[in-house]
Amino acid sequence: MMVNIRVNGKQYKKDIEPRLLLVNFLRDELNLTGTHIGCDTSNCGACTVLMDGKSVKSCTVLAMQANNHEITTIEHEDPELDAIKDAYVEEQGLQCGFCTPGMIIESFYLLKNAGDKEVDDDYIKKNLRGNLCRCTGYRSIIDSIKKANKNIKEREEIHVSR
Amino acid sequence: MYPEKFxxxxPSDMASLEELLDKYKDDSKILAGGQSIIPLLKMRFTSIPNIIDISNISGLSFIKHNNNLEIGPMTRTAEVAASNTISVNCPLLFDAAGKVADPQVRNMGTIGGDICEADPRNDMPAVMLALNAEFEITNSSGKRTLNSSEFFKDAYTTALDSNDILTKISIKNTGYHGKYFKYTTLASDFAVFAVAINMKLNSDGTVKDIGIALTNVSSTAVKAEEAETYLIGKKIDDKTSEEAFNKLSNIIELDDDYNGTKEDKEKILKNIFVKGLKEVYGDSK
Structure with missing residues (x-):
């Protein structure tokens, strides 16, 4: 069946089997291998991508369900996403790195949707519930997200003052 | 992992959906968000020759409140968990929706899918039972209404026929106090068990109306009717809430499993149940 999926701003039209999962569509059809397959059972969140700006587990979404929708993956070029990646490096928010693409996309989502809420430990933990990391113990991940939040806010202030 | 071929x-409208369901009957299944059915298909616990995605049909996603609270089946769990209308009128549903799985699953999963899939570990069946919700069911021959208490038959089994579509969830019991007490292990977001409580008091502090239902204590969500009847007209304290727990013995079937022994689980469930009743009672006063 034909699908039309916009991924990271680029439109793709492909003929696929209906049973193809979104994560396999991204990795095998588009060669965007930044999105990882972890547990493959909707638990670990390594496969997290954004669909129309909302985070979903791409191992539990059919590529057909993404037809005519917009997907954002870790490969997306965006200054805010870059700021989060930098913060993960600065705060060592990863060890083996396998969960990291999902962690970063979910971090991107939770920071974008924080609104007036303070990005504190509670908010981060609550919103990172769908992402598992078996290396870091999460402390450095939480610190990375706080650092990213600070960096993004500071950058916005610089933009405003200029 | 791949599902079997399907x-x-x-379809983009109800008429085409009804036509497809009439054609394929038991060989078809409706796909809403897919957060329960896709894992089952991937692990090949089930295989379905014809999958019918209803996300392109407009008019199935809404939250309205006039006299009743009305919710469309395709409303995403995350939307329910963020809705001011639901937070004000139905705190039990609001609380429970925010405790379903994790943010990613809530973004994709729908309230109707959660109900119709009827996994014994799903949260919405017990919440619907505690709320005494009514379901509008549509098929090619017309519409009918079913009460939640006659809907959940067994694990993954509901009163829906193969060509039925859940088209509206109605909740009359609004303006109650309520909470969803969910006990999970860290590794999984499915409930080991959970208790849904919806309560309204008389001015003298006695219970005017109460809805109680439990998740994952049996092969399907169960309504604690005996405990509800017992508590009406009473004040809730240590004694009455423990007595209410004793009224559950006919409906709960706990077994030893990887979450713990039967005895341990009973102890934890009792603790959650009694504390939960007292907490919602405290909120209601």
Whole structure:
């Protein structure tokens, strides 16, 4: 069946089997291998991508369900996403790195949707519930997200003052 | 992991959906968000020759409150968990929706899918039972209404026929106090068990109306009717809440499993149940 999926701003039209999962569509059809397959059972969140700006587990979404929708993956070029990646490096928010693409996309989502809420430990933990990391113990991940939040806010202030 | 092969349909209106369901009957299944059915298909616990995605049908996603609270089946769990209308009128549903799985699953999963899939570990069946919700069911021959208490038959089994579509969830019991007490292990977001409580008091502090239902203590969500009847007209304290727990013995079937022994689980469930009743009672006063 034909699908039309916009991924990271680029439109793709492909003929696929209906049973193809979104994560396999991204990795095998588009060669965007930044999105990882972890547990493959909707638990670990390594496969997290954004669909129309909302985070979903791409191992539990059919590529057909993404037809005519917009997907954002870790490969997306965006200054805010870059700021989060930098913060993960600065705060060592990863060890083996396998969960990291999902962690970063979910971090991107939770920071974008924080609104007036303070990005504190509670908010981060609550919103990172769908992402598992078996290396870091999460402390450095939480610190990375706080650092990213600070960096993004500071950058916005610089933009405003200029 | 791949599901077995299937045909995929994404009708854009109710008439085409009804036609497909009439054609394929038991060989078809409706796909809402897919957060329960896709894992089952991937692990090959089930295989469905014809999958019918209803996300392109407009008018199935809404939250309205006039006299009743009305919710469309395709409303995403995350939307329910963020809705001011639901937070004000139905705190039990609001609380429970925010405790379903994790943010990613809530973004994709729908309230109707959670109900119709009727996994014994799903949260919405017990919440619907505690709320005494009514379901509008549509098929090619017309509409009918079913009460939640006659809907959940067994694990993954409901009163829906193969060509039925859940088209509206109605909740009359609004303006109650309520909470969803969910006990999970860290590794999984499915409930080991959970208790849904919806309560309204008389001015003298006695219970005017109460809805109680439990998740994952049996092969399907169960309504604690005996405990509800017992508590009406009473004040809730240590004694009455423990007595209410004793009234559950006919409906709960706990077994030893990887979450713990039967005895341990009973102890934890009792603790959650009694504390939960007292907490919602405290909120209601």
């Amino acid at each position: 045909q995929y349909f994404a």
